[in-house]
Amino acid sequence: MVSAVNEYILSQFPGDAVAYFSADSIEMDPGKEGVVDADYSTEFLNNLKIGNFPDHQLELKVGCPVILLRNMDQTVGLCNGTRMVVKTLGKWFIEVEILTGTNVGDRVFLPRLTLSTHYKSLNFTLIRRQYPVALCFAMTINKSQGRTLANVGLCLQRQVFSHGQLYVALSRVTTRQGLKILSANENGEEGTSMVNIVFPEIFD
Known part of the structure; x- marks a missing residue:
């Protein structure tokens, strides 16, 4: 993608x-x-x-x-x-x-x-x-880790698949106004929600 x-x-x-x-x-x-x-x-x-x-x-x-x-x-x-x-x-x-x-x-x-x-x-x-x-017009979520950006466009035509990925993606931007999200459901249709993957065993 x-x-x-x-x-x-x-x-x-x-x-x-x-x-x-x-x-x-x-x-x-x-x-x-x-x-x-x-x-x-x-x-x-x-x-x-x-x-x-x-x-x-x-x-x-x-x-x-x-x-x-x-x-x-x-x-x-x-x-x-x-x-x-x-x-x-x-x-x-x-x-x-x-x-x-x-x-x-x-x-x-x-x-x-x-x-x-x-x-x-x-x-x-x-x-x-x-x-x-x-x-590098676009980069993966993993590659963006550790960066601070004024504006972020998050393309989630495929949902996140690993623990903490969504948090990393959303926390790259400094303000809520600087964040735009394109999200899709399992059928590839535009959606209004996102998947947040959490592995509970990490906290045990």
Whole structure:
């Protein structure tokens, strides 16, 4: 849902989009090295989408907000979850301006990084070389934890599914007037109530 919102807003955002494509490869688990590359095509690897991991195709426009997906350099404010705005889209770099933390207003250059994530069910580690950012017009509730915002639009076309999620979402905003909620029921129809998940065993 977050990806769909981000992609739609980007399509309405002024300017020309620049697409960056990752280089993907795999590293088989010990004992599984006999699997040949043909068993996992390039197209299959490119289509893998993982939470908190950059996509194969990253489309950006100058002026759009992004969020950093990895810790890079805490001394200059480049930490996982840092929000930034794109200033320059180069061939070999992305220039961004930091929007959060103690380094607000600083401009930095982001390089491509080689990132990896393990797929236990497929017995391999995906290795992806890509810029470690994602569009951030919208973000997940979990990713918003710890932030304080003046205005929040909460999209609950799918209701929360974990203990405390609704509280986290509603408590990000500083005033009631700054909160707008789109809620839907189990049939996807607009509703006037929200689900609040509570696990009583947590309090035992």
